[in-house]
Amino acid sequence: MDFTLSKEHEMARSLFKEFAEKEVKPLAQEVDETETFPRATVEKMAKLGFLGIPVPKEYGGQGCDPLTYAMCVEELSKVCGTTGVIVSAHTSLCCDPILTYGTEEQKQKYLIPLAKGEKLGAFGLTEPGAGTDAQGQQTKAVLDGDEWVLNGSKCFITNGKEADVYVIFAITGTVEKRGRMTKEISAFIVEKGTPGFTFGTKEKKMGIRGSSTYELIFTDCRIPKENLLGQKGKGFNIAMHTLDGGRIGIASQALGLAEGALETTIEYVKERKQFGRAIGAFQNTQFQLADMATKVEAAQLLVYKAAMAKATQKVYSVEAAKAKLYAAEVAMEVTTKAVQLHGGYGYIREYEVERMMRDAKITEIYEGTSEVQRMVISGALLK
Amino acid sequence: MKIVVCVKQVPDTKGGVKFNPDGTLDRGAMLTIMNPDDKAGLEAALRLKDQYGAEVTVVTMGLPKAEEVLREAMAMGADKGVLVTDRVLGGADTWATSTTLAGAIRNLDYDLIITGRQAIDGDTAQVGPQISEHLNIPVISYAQDIKIEGDSVIVERQYEDRYHVVKAKMPCLITALSELNEPRYMTPGGIFDAYKADITVWGRADLKDVDDANLGLKGSPTKIAKASDKVRKGAGEKVTLDPDEAVSYIVDKLKVKHVI
Numbered sequence: 001m002d003f004t005l006s007k008e009h010e011m012a013r014s015l016f017k018e019f020a021e022k023e024v025k026p027l028a029q030e031v032d033e034t035e036t037f038p039r040a041t042v043e044k045m046a047k048l049g050f051l052g053i054p055v056p057k058e059y060g061g062q063g064c065d066p067l068t069y070a071m072c073v074e075e076l077s078k079v080c081g082t083t084g085v086i087v088s089a090h091t092s093l094c095c096d097p098i099l100t101y102g103t104e105e106q107k108q109k110y111l112i113p114l115a116k117g118e119k120l121g122a123f124g125l126t127e128p129g130a131g132t133d134a135q136g137q138q139t140k141a142v143l144d145g146d147e148w149v150l151n152g153s154k155c156f157i158t159n160g161k162e163a164d165v166y167v168i169f170a171i172t173g174t175v176e177k178r179g180r181m182t183k184e185i186s187a188f189i190v191e192k193g194t195p196g197f198t199f200g201t202k203e204k205k206m207g208i209r210g211s212s213t214y215e216l217i218f219t220d221c222r223i224p225k226e227n228l229l230g231q232k233g234k235g236f237n238i239a240m241h242t243l244d245g246g247r248i249g250i251a252s253q254a255l256g257l258a259e260g261a262l263e264t265t266i267e268y269v270k271e272r273k274q275f276g277r278a279i280g281a282f283q284n285t286q287f288q289l290a291d292m293a294t295k296v297e298a299a300q301l302l303v304y305k306a307a308m309a310k311a312t313q314k315v316y317s318v319e320a321a322k323a324k325l326y327a328a329e330v331a332m333e334v335t336t337k338a339v340q341l342h343g344g345y346g347y348i349r350e351y352e353v354e355r356m357m358r359d360a361k362i363t364e365i366y367e368g369t370s371e372v373q374r375m376v377i378s379g380a381l382l383k
Numbered sequence: 384m385k386i387v388v389c390v391k392q393v394p395d396t397k398g399g400v401k402f403n404p405d406g407t408l409d410r411g412a413m414l415t416i417m418n419p420d421d422k423a424g425l426e427a428a429l430r431l432k433d434q435y436g437a438e439v440t441v442v443t444m445g446l447p448k449a450e451e452v453l454r455e456a457m458a459m460g461a462d463k464g465v466l467v468t469d470r471v472l473g474g475a476d477t478w479a480t481s482t483t484l485a486g487a488i489r490n491l492d493y494d495l496i497i498t499g500r501q502a503i504d505g506d507t508a509q510v511g512p513q514i515s516e517h518l519n520i521p522v523i524s525y526a527q528d529i530k531i532e533g534d535s536v537i538v539e540r541q542y543e544d545r546y547h548v549v550k551a552k553m554p555c556l557i558t559a560l561s562e563l564n565e566p567r568y569m570t571p572g573g574i575f576d577a578y579k580a581d582i583t584v585w586g587r588a589d590l591k592d593v594d595d596a597n598l599g600l601k602g603s604p605t606k607i608a609k610a611s612d613k614v615r616k617g618a619g620e621k622v623t624l625d626p627d628e629a630v631s632y633i634v635d636k637l638k639v640k641h642v643i
Binding site: 008015048053061063072 | 451454455458568569570571572574575578
């Protein structure tokens, strides 16, 4: 077993790192403070192909593996959690299901501009009454002639108002399953600007405040029949499979946040003096840093393993769940310790760790809470 | 149009500098980057490629690991890479380096050669102009803007307070300043393609019309007496005195040190 990254991956990391340091980091504080979507940064990333890293070249992407994509989200999130999730939601939750389940026409029409970054993608599954219980959907789609008519709403949608293409889930009927009637869910591609598709309130969040999180409202929204994504009635499977990939993206975001907090804290404890010496000279600080670094590395190994599994295995739900569960909890723990080691300054907005701690919390919640990840992992153990 | 760009792998100033016992740099032991002026030269070539269409070949001389800068250049958009590496070429000064690079470039078709003004490790600014002498072609140094007009290049040559507009027939050599442009980033897909591409590797035997007496450490007229890393200065001394007392204090200190 060799844990060494290939030269290609090392060079890709240096690219993402350089971009993050030069283009993303200087804006991170302002993006957070003003809750502004970093549109200019997204355009720069689009030009460099960051919005289509794991998409094949024939569909406008970079043709790289999931590990390269994970490293991109990781490096961006080291300096700005907002920028990390924009790439993750776009790539994992919109490009990936269209690549996996889309028809050739859908790939030509939607995937190519998405992968080139000419358009931004989003994913709408969550509803006010359907979070962890994704089966609790209320949004409906009814076929009327050559069009599907959507009615309902989605909430907490990342890239909400900024996206152009949305993968949306809706009930298309009921089916009998083990003697019980259950909802039949299907997936659709919806374009911004479609009549009947509007935006509700913008969410004011604790962290990742530059990311555009909106409610999506569908009122007699008519979309072409051919915008059904995958087979009718297979929406739940599409959503779950898509979220397996998404969890690798969020795990990478969590990993990046933890790494960013650790690096920032290492620099801080060398400078900050108390009782006549740098606080890094105290054994408590040293032990805290040792624990943080060990957990960060363990998280990285799980995240990279999950990314590699996505490249080589058909099913990687457990690997993705373990990576997200652990990386998210490490992100929360490490950013909290980073704030503690910064003392009072860590509680002040001027210091990056304050933002990182707020950004980290969401990684334990979205794209499957930590509890959901434990259900996925234990479900496989007790099968 | 065919453009040859010379690039050098240089120590990353963020890492430490290490020396061989003979005073030359221990390049194998240091973190490295593409020399910034060379990167600007490469960007200039890639912009000419975007604007006029061109084939860009990147040439470097160095240890086998210098291949990394060629891959980086190809990930930015260069078409081909040539690595000139051979033990007998080690320890070269500017004369031996320019002789070597000219010997390699003689094997290539070119309309334009672009080099960086100077490398951040040697800071001589000699290799580019020397290559042009070896190849007997015109050189325009310190380019801040490059345009193509027919079979000529029109270059703005930078001075401290002005610039000259110089026109030269191709083939010619241009040395570029890092202020010339903001080099583009690599692309993720470009990196993986660059590592799949073949790199041409040439040794001493592949160099055209060069004399062994002008190669490597033996062929280098420059002899290094002593080399050292910069020594960190102490924290200094802070005193709080009235202006008159302060002047006397400083003058006394300077006298002690024989500065005045």
